[in-house]
Amino acid sequence: MQFWDRRQAGQALAEKLLSLRGHHPVVVGVARGGVVVAAEIARVLGAPLDVLPVGKVEAEEWPGTTLAAVGEGGVLVTDYDAANRLGMSPAQLRSAAKRKRIELTRRIVASPRLFHRTAVSGRTVILVDDGITSGATVRAAIRVLRARGAARIVxxxxxxxxxxxxxxxxGVDMTVCLRRQPWRQATRNLYSELSPLSDEAVADALENRSPEPVPA
Structure with missing residues (x-):
């Protein structure tokens, strides 16, 4: 199984999630790459789409190696195995996480329309990313959603x-994964095209999102 791009992957995932349509879910994409996948799921399910910003703390000397992830509300998830392999001390890791948190806050403040926060309290949330490597960013996103009161996370x-x-x-209530692999660097092999995304590209993916239904 291989996909041309994130949109095609989202369409394939949406087919596996049709049973959730009656639960009136909120679809939340992990910024940035997960938003394009999530947009296709939201479109098929007719569900509201939101963005969850998470900051990756990466090793400068090993690009693509995630050491930790930060999220709103002070959430911090650390991959201690990766940090130990690279010889990073706890103090260095805390300092890097602090810098990433400041960067993430600035990014959120600079783009209020992008990160507007749909209410998820008491609701089913479909949390979407374009792929998992260490899992730190998704784990951080799950903690944020639990803190915001999500009743069920898929x-x-x-x-x-x-x-x-x-x-x-x-840590979630249901998992849908199209391809499970024994190695961590499987994400890039799944896509023919997997270019980095800007906040502008994320905004484009959000442009046609379904509005939040008005309560009766």
Whole structure:
């Protein structure tokens, strides 16, 4: 199984999530890549779409290696195995996380229309990313959504490593993953086109999102 891009992956995931349409879910994409996948799911389900910003703390000398992830409300998820392998001390990790948190806050403040926060309290949330490597960003997103009162979290991802997915699935109510792989670097192999996304590209994906239904 391989997809041309994130949109096609979202369409395939949406087919597996049709049973949730009657639960009136909120679809939440992890910024940035997860939003394009989530937009397709929201479109098919006729559900509201939101963005959840999470900041990745990456090793400068090993691009693509996520050491930790930060989210709103002081959420911090650390991949201690990766940090230990690279010889990063706890103090260095805390400092890097602090810088990333400041950067994330600035980004949210600079784009209020992008990160407007749909209410999720008491609702079913479909949490979407374009793929999982270490799982730190998705775990941070789950903590944020639980803190915001989500009643049920359904994780939907096109691809994930088996070990990380098992740990993450213990913290959600349902998991839908199209391709489970034994290795961590499986995401890039799933897509023919997987270019980095800007906030402008995320805004484009949100442009045609369904409005929040008005209570009767």
């Amino acid at each position: 994780l939907a991802v096109p691809v994930a490593p088996v070990d990380a997915l098992a740990r993450i699935s213990a």
